[in-house]
Amino acid sequence: MTTAMFFSFCRCLGNDDGVMPMLDKIKVMPLAAESLGVRSMCTLVETPDVNVLLDAGISLCPYRFSLPPHPIEFKTIENLRSLIAEAADRTDVVTISHYHFDHHTPSYEDWLVNWTEGGETARQIYENKKVLLKNPKEKINTNQRKRAWIFQKTGGKHARTLEKADGKEFAFGKTVMRFSEPVPHGPENSVTGWVIMSLIEREGERFMFAPDVQGPMSEKTLELIKAAKPQVIMLGGPPFYLADFKVSETQLRLALKNLESLVETVPLTILEHHALRDETWRERIKKVREKAVKAQNSIMTAAEFVGKENRFLESARKQLYADYPPSKEFEKWSREAVTSERATKPPI
Numbered sequence: 001m002t003t004a005m006f007f008s009f010c011r012c013l014g015n016d017d018g019v020m021p022m023l024d025k026i027k028v029m030p031l032a033a034e035s036l037g038v039r040s041m042c043t044l045v046e047t048p049d050v051n052v053l054l055d056a057g058i059s060l061c062p063y064r065f066s067l068p069p070h071p072i073e074f075k076t077i078e079n080l081r082s083l084i085a086e087a088a089d090r091t092d093v094v095t096i097s098h099y100h101f102d103h104h105t106p107s108y109e110d111w112l113v114n115w116t117e118g119g120e121t122a123r124q125i126y127e128n129k130k131v132l133l134k135n136p137k138e139k140i141n142t143n144q145r146k147r148a149w150i151f152q153k154t155g156g157k158h159a160r161t162l163e164k165a166d167g168k169e170f171a172f173g174k175t176v177m178r179f180s181e182p183v184p185h186g187p188e189n190s191v192t193g194w195v196i197m198s199l200i201e202r203e204g205e206r207f208m209f210a211p212d213v214q215g216p217m218s219e220k221t222l223e224l225i226k227a228a229k230p231q232v233i234m235l236g237g238p239p240f241y242l243a244d245f246k247v248s249e250t251q252l253r254l255a256l257k258n259l260e261s262l263v264e265t266v267p268l269t270i271l272e273h274h275a276l277r278d279e280t281w282r283e284r285i286k287k288v289r290e291k292a293v294k295a296q297n298s299i300m301t302a303a304e305f306v307g308k309e310n311r312f313l314e315s316a317r318k319q320l321y322a323d324y325p326p327s328k329e330f331e332k333w334s335r336e337a338v339t340s341e342r343a344t345k346p347p348i
Contacts, residue, residue, distance in 0.1 A: 022231040022267050025202045030302035031083050031232065032058045034276035037076035037311040039102040041211045041273050043302075044087045047202050049173030053091040054198065054209050056125045061103040061277075061314050062113050068334045069112070070320040071327075071348040075141055077115045078348075088125045092172075095165070096133040097211045098185065099140075099147040099261060106147075107154035112343040120154030131156060131302035132165040132179070134196050139166070140186045140289040141193035143303035145331045166196050175202045178228075183221040186239070187251050197221075199228050208233040214247075214274055215255025222258045225266075234302070236258075237275025240284050241315070256288060263292035269299045276301065279315045 026047050032040035040058040044051065060069040060077055067078075088094070096104045105126075107119040116122065133156075134140070136148030156162050163170075165179040178201065182194035197210045208230035215238045216222050225233065238255035239247050263269050269292070275281050285299075292299045303310045313320065326334070329347045337343035 007148055009010075019110070019275055022204050023207065026200060026207050028207055028232060028234070028305075029087075030270065030272075030306060033274065033302035034078040034166075034274075034312065034314070035301035036078055036080065036308070037073065037313040039273075039277075039314070040080070040181060041078075041103065041234065041236065041302075042084055043209065044091070044199055045207060047172075047200070049175040049202070050055060050093060051091045052093045052095065052177065052200065053084075053087055053125070053129075054095050055097050055103040055180045055211055056094055057101055057103040057105050058084065058115065060115075063338060064314055065312050067317050067319045067321060068338050070313070070317055070324070071330055071346070072320055072324065073317070074115075074346050074348045076311070076313060081115050081121070085124055088129075088249070092130060093170075093177075094126060094129045094131050094159075095198060095209075096131065096151075097149065097197070097209070098193060099144040100212070101147075103167065103211060104147075105155060111345045112299040112337050119154060123158045124335040125153045127158040127161045129173050130171065131162050132177070132196075133162060133168045134182070135164045137337050139194045141191065143240045144193050147169035149167065165198075166206070175200065177201075180224055183213060183216075185212050185216045186247070187217045187254075188220070192204060197224070199230065206230045206232075210235045211271065212236040214238055215253055215258050217255040217258065218259060219254075225262060230261055230266055232270070233266050234261075235262070235268040237271045237272035237281075238284070239274035240278035240281055240324075241274070243278075256284070258293045259285070259288050263288055263297055263299050264295040265297075267297050269297070270305050272302050276312055277314055279312075284323075 029044040032038050032042040038058050042056050043054045061165040101114050105122045107122040110116045147161045149343050167181040170177045178199045180197040184190045185192040186197050213221050213236050238252050333346050
């Protein structure tokens with residue numbers, strides 16, 4: 001499917017095909033996500049008043065299962081970077097929910113993780129845009145504060161305006177964007193920091209974007225989501241792949257309990273991000289799906305939402321190497337890439 005065909009297909013959602021009848025004035029188009037083969041939640045939202053590009057970042061895991069990204073993963077991030085670039089050309093507003101590189105684009109050259117061509121990649125996304133961003137000084141951990149400062153001096157300098165969005169409301173004609181106060185990046189008091197969620201509303205239709213809330217793992221975050229009453233939510237799910245490593249089973253059980261409660265009240269949940277990095281995610285959310293079905297609601301991935309096949313490339317990395325052995329040239333590049341500070345462009 002070409003980029004033009006993708007946008008044409010997505011514009012049809014919510015109209016005559018019955019895929020998403022609860023939204024008509026708000027068009028939701030996931031561009032990059034775990035189910036589409038990369039680490040991202042980048043989504044284009046179009047209304048008659050404004051086009052918004054949510055969290056225009058995209059990344060690959062540099063080392064998973066003791067392996068660097070497979071050439072198929074690199075081809076995928078290259079294609080989706082192009083899709084994001086085309087979306088940025090037709091966008092008025094870009095958001096940054098927090099300062100992880102799969103949610104905003106850095107300005108250095110990096111072909112291993114972020115697929116960025118120096119500052120040019122970020123400039124193309126943020127130039128002349130109204131950038132609504134997470135407050136770079138409050139409710140932010142040290143690492144993200146540093147990245148936020150760098151962004152303001154690099155990619156952010158191309159923006160028309162940089163505006164702190166935490167807890168604020170912005171109107172564009174009949175379209176209103178409301179941002180939450182900072183919520184935990186996962187559990188309460190998370191060392192990973194905070195994120196801001198956003199709600200896009202027009203004439204009673206409500207789409208919510210809740211990146212990296214990990215379930216939500218926080219019950220306070222769940223309460224905020226329910227209070228917003230979205231008809232559609234795109235949600236960062238529980239990080240099953242970190243079980244007993246960085247996240248306890250107790251925390252994951254709480255995240256699943258909260259997710260079960262959420263799908264009982266939200267008509268359509270697009271489950272993405274951390275949850276899909278583990279091969280067992282379907283088994284893990286079996287009860288969640290049952291709760292959604294019983295409530296006559298739906299839960300699906302971003303790929304399923306746009307009518308495409310799921311491509312969980314990171315969790316399938318070992319199998320990719322077994323089924324599609326890379327060239328000797330790529331193997332040489334990858335050995336050098338994982339030990340160098342900045343990798344050159346891979347031979348894919």
